[in-house]
Amino acid sequence: MPSPRPTRSLNFAFLGSSFPRLERLAAMAERHAHTHPDASLVQTRRVGEGLLKELHACAFGEFPKEQDEGGSFGHLIWKLQQSWLPRTVANKLRAVKNLGNGGAHYDAQPQESTPDQAFRALRELHDAAKYLGLHVFRKTFNISIGSPGSFEKPPRPQSEKELRAELEQAQRELEELREESGRLTATSEAPTGGGPDDAASAEAAVRELGLDDTDARQVLSEVATLGFALTYRDARDTLPESVRSAATALEHRLTRSPGEMSLAAVDGAPDPKLKLTDLGTGFAAVLLAPESDDVRVLLWVGARGDAIAWARARRFEIHETTGALQEVLVGEPAVREASDGAAPIVGAASDEQLLKLGVPSEFVKLIPEVRSDEAFEAILALLPAEAGERLLKLATGDPLERVLAEARAAAATSTGRRPAIDLELALRHPDARRRFFVPESVRALEKALEKPLDAWRLFLHPDQAALVRRRFRGPARVLGGAGTGKTVVAVHRARHLARTLGREGGRILFTTYSRNLAENLRPLVTSICGADAEAVEVTHIDSWAVGLLHRSDVHPDIANEEAIESAWEAALRETDDPVWPTVSEFRDEFEWAIEQHGARTANAYVGLPRTGRGRLGRGKQLAAFEVFERFRKHLGEQMLWVDIHARACEIVAALPEPPYRAMVVDEAQDMTGEQLRLIRALAPEDDNDLFFVGDAHQRIYRKPVVFSACGIQIRGRSRRLTLNYRTTETIRRFAIRSLEGQAFDDLDGGDDTDEGCVSLRPGVAPNQLPCDSTEDEANRVATEIASLLEGGCPPGGVCAVARQKQRLGAIGDALTARDVPVHRLHERKKRQSGRSKKSAPEKEAVSLTTMHRVKGLEFLHVFLVGVEKGEVPRARLIEGADETARARIERQERSLFYVAGTRARERLYVSWVGEPSPFIAPGRKRSGSSE
Numbered sequence: 001m002p003s004p005r006p007t008r009s010l011n012f013a014f015l016g017s018s019f020p021r022l023e024r025l026a027a028m029a030e031r032h033a034h035t036h037p038d039a040s041l042v043q044t045r046r047v048g049e050g051l052l053k054e055l056h057a058c059a060f061g062e063f064p065k066e067q068d069e070g071g072s073f074g075h076l077i078w079k080l081q082q083s084w085l086p087r088t089v090a091n092k093l094r095a096v097k098n099l100g101n102g103g104a105h106y107d108a109q110p111q112e113s114t115p116d117q118a119f120r121a122l123r124e125l126h127d128a129a130k131y132l133g134l135h136v137f138r139k140t141f142n143i144s145i146g147s148p149g150s151f152e153k154p155p156r157p158q159s160e161k162e163l164r165a166e167l168e169q170a171q172r173e174l175e176e177l178r179e180e181s182g183r184l185t186a187t188s189e190a191p192t193g194g195g196p197d198d199a200a201s202a203e204a205a206v207r208e209l210g211l212d213d214t215d216a217r218q219v220l221s222e223v224a225t226l227g228f229a230l231t232y233r234d235a236r237d238t239l240p241e242s243v244r245s246a247a248t249a250l251e252h253r254l255t256r257s258p259g260e261m262s263l264a265a266v267d268g269a270p271d272p273k274l275k276l277t278d279l280g281t282g283f284a285a286v287l288l289a290p291e292s293d294d295v296r297v298l299l300w301v302g303a304r305g306d307a308i309a310w311a312r313a314r315r316f317e318i319h320e321t322t323g324a325l326q327e328v329l330v331g332e333p334a335v336r337e338a339s340d341g342a343a344p345i346v347g348a349a350s351d352e353q354l355l356k357l358g359v360p361s362e363f364v365k366l367i368p369e370v371r372s373d374e375a376f377e378a379i380l381a382l383l384p385a386e387a388g389e390r391l392l393k394l395a396t397g398d399p400l401e402r403v404l405a406e407a408r409a410a411a412a413t414s415t416g417r418r419p420a421i422d423l424e425l426a427l428r429h430p431d432a433r434r435r436f437f438v439p440e441s442v443r444a445l446e447k448a449l450e451k452p453l454d455a456w457r458l459f460l461h462p463d464q465a466a467l468v469r470r471r472f473r474g475p476a477r478v479l480g481g482a483g484t485g486k487t488v489v490a491v492h493r494a495r496h497l498a499r500t501l502g503r504e505g506g507r508i509l510f511t512t513y514s515r516n517l518a519e520n521l522r523p524l525v526t527s528i529c530g531a532d533a534e535a536v537e538v539t540h541i542d543s544w545a546v547g548l549l550h551r552s553d554v555h556p557d558i559a560n561e562e563a564i565e566s567a568w569e570a571a572l573r574e575t576d577d578p579v580w581p582t583v584s585e586f587r588d589e590f591e592w593a594i595e596q597h598g599a600r601t602a603n604a605y606v607g608l609p610r611t612g613r614g615r616l617g618r619g620k621q622l623a624a625f626e627v628f629e630r631f632r633k634h635l636g637e638q639m640l641w642v643d644i645h646a647r648a649c650e651i652v653a654a655l656p657e658p659p660y661r662a663m664v665v666d667e668a669q670d671m672t673g674e675q676l677r678l679i680r681a682l683a684p685e686d687d688n689d690l691f692f693v694g695d696a697h698q699r700i701y702r703k704p705v706v707f708s709a710c711g712i713q714i715r716g717r718s719r720r721l722t723l724n725y726r727t728t729e730t731i732r733r734f735a736i737r738s739l740e741g742q743a744f745d746d747l748d749g750g751d752d753t754d755e756g757c758v759s760l761r762p763g764v765a766p767n768q769l770p771c772d773s774t775e776d777e778a779n780r781v782a783t784e785i786a787s788l789l790e791g792g793c794p795p796g797g798v799c800a801v802a803r804q805k806q807r808l809g810a811i812g813d814a815l816t817a818r819d820v821p822v823h824r825l826h827e828r829k830k831r832q833s834g835r836s837k838k839s840a841p842e843k844e845a846v847s848l849t850t851m852h853r854v855k856g857l858e859f860l861h862v863f864l865v866g867v868e869k870g871e872v873p874r875a876r877l878i879e880g881a882d883e884t885a886r887a888r889i890e891r892q893e894r895s896l897f898y899v900a901g902t903r904a905r906e907r908l909y910v911s912w913v914g915e916p917s918p919f920i921a922p923g924r925k926r927s928g929s930s931e
Contacts, residue, residue: 010119010126012047014133022050026129029122037118044121045073045100048093051129052076055085073097074295074424092128096121101425226254227297227427227438231327232285235301238793238860239283241844246279247301254296261296263289266308270330271315274299276307286311288423295423297436303792318423319384321355322407324431325423326384328360342371346394353400357407358387358431367391381762386431388760389723396758430462460492461485467719468492475690476717477668477707479746481757482735482902483726486693487666487856491521493691494536494664495529501688502535506661509682513670513701515540517856521666537660541675542641545648552651559638571630579616579624584885588703590628595642596673596705645674652681661689667856668694669747670701676710696744696752697736700852700896703888707748714748726858728763731908735901738894738919766901768920769911774810774866777911781863782814784909785846788861795821797860799847801900803874807866808848815846825849825857851900862904864897868912872897872919894919 012026029043056064056076064076074097081090099121236247253261263275266286275289284307288297300310312330319326346367349357354364363383370376376395380388390403427438460468467478467489480486494510502508510525512518518540526533549556559567568583580586592613599605602625606618616624639647652658660683665671671679683689690712696704707714724732736754746752767784771777785798800811812822823845847859854862866872873893878886897919901908910920 010122012126012129015129019050019054022047025050026122026125029118033118033122034115037113037115040118041100041113041121044096044118044125048096048100048125048128049073049076051132052080052093055080055132086131089128089131092124095124096128098425099124227288227295227436229297229299229327230435231300232298238797239301240792240794243279243281243283243301246281246283247285250277250279250285251298254298263287266311268308269311269315271311271317273316274311274314276304276311278304283307288316290423295427297427317360318426319355319358319431320361322358322386322429322431323426324358324384324386324429325426325436326358326360326387326432327435328384329382331382344368345370345373345376346391347400349394349400353404356404357390358384359391360384360387363387377762380760384431385434385760392758392760396755430465433465434461460488461723461725463719463721463723464489464492468496471687472691472717473687474685474717475692475707475712475714476719477714477747478691478693478719478721479695479752480693480721481695481697481724481732481754482899483724483732483759483858484721484757485723485725486695486721487521489721490664490666490691490693491525491528494525495532497662497664497688497691498529498532498535501661502532504661506535507659508536508662508664509544509660510536510538510664510666511541511544511679512666513541513675514667514855515543516853517667518543520856541671541678542644545644545678548648548651549644554647556639556644556647557637558644559635559640563635563638564640567631567634570634571627574630575623575627577623578627579620582882584882586624586627586631588885588888589624590631591703594628596703597709598646598673598677600646642672642674645672645678649674649678649681652678658682658684661686663690665690665692666694667698668692669696669699669704670694671705672702673705673710676705676707676712680711692747694747696747697739697754698855698895698899699744700855700892700899704745705747718746718748722757724757724759726905727759727902727908728761728906729759730763730765731901731904732757732759734766734908735898738897738901742891742894764907766908766910768916769909770916771911771913774807774913777865777913778810778814781811781865781909781911782818782820785815785861785863786818786820789820789846793860795844795846798863799825799849799854799857799859799861799903800863800865801849801851801854801903802864802866803851803872803896804866805850807871808850811863811865812848821845823847825853851896854903855899858903858905860905861907861909862900863909863911864900865911866913867897867910867917867920869915869917872917 010030012023012030015023015026025043026047029040029047032040032043052073053063053076056079064079074094077085077090077093077097081087099117236244239247261277263277265272266274266276273288273290275287276284277287278284279301282304283302284304285301286299286307288295288299297316299316300307302310315328315330317326317328318324344367349368351364354367355361359367360383363379366379370379376391380392383391386407390407393403394400424438426432427436464485467476470476478486478489490510494508497508510521512521518538522538525536525538529536546556546558565583568587572578572583572586578586580589593599593605593608597604597608599608602622605625605628606621610616658681663679663683665679679690692707727735736757739754744752769777769780769784771780781800785800788798789795800808802808802811808824812824815822821844825847847857849857873890877889877893881889897917901910
């Protein structure tokens, strides 16, 4: 146990003559801080609240009516701040309140808080009490703490100007006092060992946006605490532009003058804390606005009637066991089932255990009775996300103790380490943070409001947040299906590394295989990393390698596909008795040996283990290598990409030290072996050096590569994400069916499956649209899109995707004929500039693009067009290919279809002409309506 801080400077004897009860409580808190920190925190909280009640009596002539310990403290701070309570003091008292909440139930579970937390609360209280005694009581109310006297309410200053002058002078004197005492803010923040550093936690919370906050502890002081729900962000994305502007104005008003907001109760809503405020033109926002607390949370926004219906279907409450703020849908599952001997879906879990998992109390008795998938899914739709997720883990075979341990771990990382006794702390519980964002400062909030909500990417799942901040003792790998948040984790990881390693002068390289994806990620990384973005370089790995060669005075002539194919054919013609009869078989062996394993000599090639490749005698291997050399001879001075990466590795190896401190790699499944060897060379082998995210199910470019064969040793530092946050479960299932029967790797020679991956949003089945001709398809798709836009969907939320860009021409013409603006993502900007039909700005237009180009993007609604036999998969690629190449191409085509289908967040539409693609599961309903 750590030694306690010296307490000689925390003597509260000056309170004795004026507030003897508070002085005794403070003295007890000092004595208990080391041995019983929970009790100390509660006693410290009571002293702070007592001081505020005395101030209330002085200012308003009576003690406050709010006697509930859980709600009155925050309300008093807010109320007194509206008059004259200085912001600095309010911040310190809020810290006392929040830390005190952590020890609120110490009788039931002793010694969960730490002495460091108790001493920090005492220091904050001591600073606040000293200031109040020296300035507020003495100057504003002519009362001297430390001397006997009555507390009759004195007359207030005669004018607001006089009061403002008094307060400004008090602020200046406070700064002088702090400097004279030698206890600056940095000192009061310093960790003392043993427990978490709350100030550091607050800074980390502020930096969730990657903002440049110079005052990380400046909480929302002049206004009520303001939070945003994920449901608000998603609903805001669908608003017309004019209404989004009104929503932005509402957000800014809430940051400045929440007391002037016109809030109305929602008739028929089961939760009286839900209020409505008009945005004009028939739209309204729903807020969580309890009468007895200084907290406001924007929950949802939309048409007024829809907003009322939304509020009537929900209630928000603090869970009695976990302490997290939860959203619970009102109603009971529609499925009623008779007992037929089936086992419970969830298994044997007691009422107490279900509560610890975050299940609302009214569902606790119902869960053990659920015995069918239909009933279980109906209940999941009503439960808060964390409860549904944990029950889902139980239903899919995770041991109860493991799931309970995960729930306990989440609770242990919360700000107060206890069930919250007020709404502000309930919002900061890890379970709540996955759906609520609460800025820690006015500056942080104002900067947040300048950013588009769809770029915040703030709602990290606790599992994701743990990966972002974890210290890995070497390279780490995160796997996960489409929509599980891998890229979001990668971006936040880059920000975390920039914040921790960048301050030491280290640079972070964020790279990926696709040039288009790198371009899409660059503004996102800049937005989330904020000021730390200067330490992060985002680039395409091939572009980086070519740039290095140019800087080294090497100007490569890169061979195109036509030259490569011609060189292979020439090499094969010169071979009398080839090992394999086709070019594709030689190319497959070349890529395996050279690109994956870097075998550049005959001896290295012969020495490769051929696990999974089939036996090949030494003589045939040497003969094959001769063909490889002839192929290179016919290329002449032209270089392959594998040569460029290998040359870049040589240049980096000659440098005095690696150019980067750490690397973050997105879409790692598409990296070649030589690219991975280059990545390994770019950062020194150290803690937190390499961080990979990927999914073999989305490999659309290359064959599998074994990380360990490229010098990257994961050794157990691999994690897997299983929750899909982007798509609905129906879309996920539809897309994953195209991969059935295919084997996928874990990027290091092992196996990976989609087992355990789920989405907690049920959704509606994809619309399947059989068409008579491409013209008929274009008209039907354009009509559906026009209908979505008329229903309020923003144009930027819709995308039409095809296997080949030629199929998109008719779609674009049909949309243009209906005055729907289009943005052609699949065309290079330099080519667009010369077109007669220029694309509209992306956010104001429906996007058109190819399946390859849509990777890394997401939209509310996605139309997959031209999904017919011969096009998906492309017959031209498969025809004439040998069995090995055909299997590889088909697997890549299936993955491409899976990638395209999982870009949709809400609705997926699939259209074809003639016979549908075999990737659409046989036996599915073929109609113009949903399945």
